[in-house]
Amino acid sequence: MQLYQKSAHELRDLLLHKEVSSKDIVKAYLDRIKTVDEKVQAYVTLCEEGALKQAEEVDAKRVAGEELGALAGIPMALKDNICTEGVKTTCASKMLHNFVPPYSATVAKKLSKAGTILLGKLNMDEFAMGSSTENSYVQKTKNPWNLERVPGGSSGGSAAAVAADEAVFTLGSDTGGSIRQPAHCCGVVGMKPTYGAVSRFGLVAFASSLDQIGPLTKDVEDMALVMNEIIGHDPYDSTSAPVGYPDYTKDLYRGVKGMKVALPQEYFGKGINPDVQAIVMAAAKKLESMGAILEEVSLPMTQYALPAYYLISSAEASSNLARYDGVKYGLRAEQYRDLLDLYKQTRDEGFGTEVKRRIMLGTYALSSGYYDAYYKKAQQVRTLIKNEFENVFGTYDLILTPTAPTTAFKIGEKTDNPLEMYMHDICTVPINIAGLPALSMPGGFDQTGLPVGVQFVAKALGEEKILQAAFALEQELQIKSQRPLL
């Protein structure tokens, strides 16, 4: 087994026993990136020098006998909408093609303090708007399992990098499924924590009432390790929840005996591919055989989640993206008549089609005379969806669903039809609407060999239960050794 194939907890053990140095690991990853990224195209910025330097520093600390955290010396990479001081952060947009943040996001600082090593920044749909990473201004990332297919999105680079062993773990952001859906498409573990559990300070805002940062990892134990490092209250993010958070590795092995798991019938209906359905049902059976109690439930509001999501997220995006005006940072158009034309021309040149489409929809939904009919109504529907989930979690510990209706689709297959593209988020969007934590993990492969994810959902701040169930299922399935051939 190559060094770059190992998980964070395996590498941690090797580092602890001084069998490898962090520099060895970083070098192995940089070589791996050089070999395969030409095909995968996950990275938009590579921090080769910085990574080697950081690795040497961690190695020196280890030699000096300093106490180091579980992830010290482990190389990782960040989605390109997470600000990194001195390292370009572009959101895969022409608008920010030259933006170098003067500060780092709280999660980037936390990971740096934990001794992890930044390999680079990862491709995404422009401003995180999309489900295939095809909306990137920079490049189209490929699915490591099949290079003719999309890696999912919007954190497509983050998922593909982990699947192709180009990083031990990565961070992405999830507004309507943007961590979990690509994790499903690329066969890795991806988690959207509870809204408010991980600071968004330094995350370039898309839809502020939905955005959440989370990790993508090779296995569930790594997920617990990374969650431990990034979670927690942050005074710089006023939506951050000031509560105590557990050590997620502590009870990881507890198992699912006696856990009550709900299967909502709306997530298994029409539009869900039979292979996907079969794999999720097989996962359910495994959980049952390990002692979980499975029951069918109904969440009839599910069908309204997607329309509510597109109104809320586009409205908030139109407001958040108003800051890109060609004055303070980023692109400025070369030709303009006056200040107003400077704004308009810069925004027309700087934004791609999908971003403009959502700004238009959002501006429309917030404009005079339509606010009550669209934005407010969507927020009222949000209440209904949230209540429905709370009801289920009054009785059940977890909900189990598919992560997405189909496996990764072909590059170009859905680019002409925005609504069809939006449909790929149908199983993930309701969770963001309700602010709940959810995780996607590999459950199996379809007939063509593409990975299929299963999604666990818990009540707010219920991450621990999700990780316990996911860990138990991962042990039972024994498929994590299956890797794409590149």
Added chain:
Amino acid sequence: MKISREQIEHVANLARLNLTEEEKQRFTTDMEAIITFADQLNELDIKEIEPTAHVIPIQNVFRKDEAKPSFDRDALLANAPSKADGCFSVPKVVE
């Protein structure tokens, strides 16, 4: 739901976007489809329902009003497309 060309132009102006002719046509079709899709929310009786803006019950997050170190001016101006005398520079606003 029909969306007129005037509406598209009005919204584009509000959003400060100079759309090309092709974009105007494309977004008219797309927005009609998306708004029609969104109109299924009208099936629900929600008159009495309180809207949810934020899903976690955190309100009125205050901090002490005290001076703290801020950014260096040059560091913040480093990304400016145009600057002069320690300020962002824009075309003349008032005649």
